[in-house]
Amino acid sequence: MSTRARDLLTAGYGELRHEPLGRRLRARWNGTTVVDTTRGVLLWEPRRILPVYAVPAADVRADLRPGGPALPVPDDVGVRMPALSELRLLPGVPFAVHTAEGRPLDVELDGTVLHQAAYQLDDPQLAGYVAVEFGAFDWLEEDEPVAVHPKDPFHRIEVLAGSRPVRVELDGHVLAESAHPTLLFETLLPVRYYLPVADVRVELVPSATRTGCPYKGEAVYFSPVVDGRERADLAWSYPDPLPESSRVRDLVCFYTERLDVVLDGERQDRPVTPWS
Incomplete structure (x- = not known):
């Protein structure tokens, strides 16, 4: 029996997903390069609509320290939609709200602490990787600035x-x-x-x-x-x-x-x- 492609795309919303980026990725803070990697991935936590970047911790040029407990998922951040059978976390839900197992991390650089700006995931396929808050940094894919949020390769x-x-x-x-x-x-x-x-x-x-x-x-x-x-x-x-x-x-x-x-x-x- 044929399956509608839309249903395949949305069936994984409740799962942790990632996709290799395949390009150079950099993050800057106040002109300082904090991340420079060619091993970045796009990461979707369960129920998240928009991806974030996850990078090897070894490619982060800052101190990563335990950042306290993650924020709970609010009750009013999802919308039920007829075409999508599950609760979705919409744009605007803070990065510090997490739906995958892991630990929040503070990012410390130049004497400034960016609280819970990274997240270390427990998933074995992402061992050694940390998700990084998009809004805390200025991002480049190759030499092109990225605005608003990372682009989804399955979105056109x-x-x-x-x-x-x-x-x-x-x-x-x-x-x-x-x-x-x-x-x-x-x-x-x-x-x-x-x-x-x-x-x-x-x-x-x-x-x-x-x-x-x-x-x-x-x-x-x-x-x-x-x-x-x-x-x-x-x-x-x-x-x-x-x-x-x-x-x-x-x-x-x-x-x-x-x-x-x-x-x-x-x-x-x-x-x-x-x-x-």
């Missing part, structure tokens, strides 16, 4: 031009309508419809919200004015996207989890995601 972005008409509605109000959408497909996420600004029918009030994505870049947000009221952060745009997503530059996208989309005359179901 594809941007396609479309001609199927798209209409975006909220509470019966048309927010945008376009015959020239740009469709962004991202692994395990709903398709996103990026529309020309000229096809947006409501006022978009700029928001102070910013988010980062290692595949697309930094997004700026807008609050559409619907029936005289601002609806906070329902739309976003990438004014300076990364090269792989350059085709969505300055286009506007709406959270389809929170409003209605009519595609080619057919009303779509609202997807269920962490942003619902």
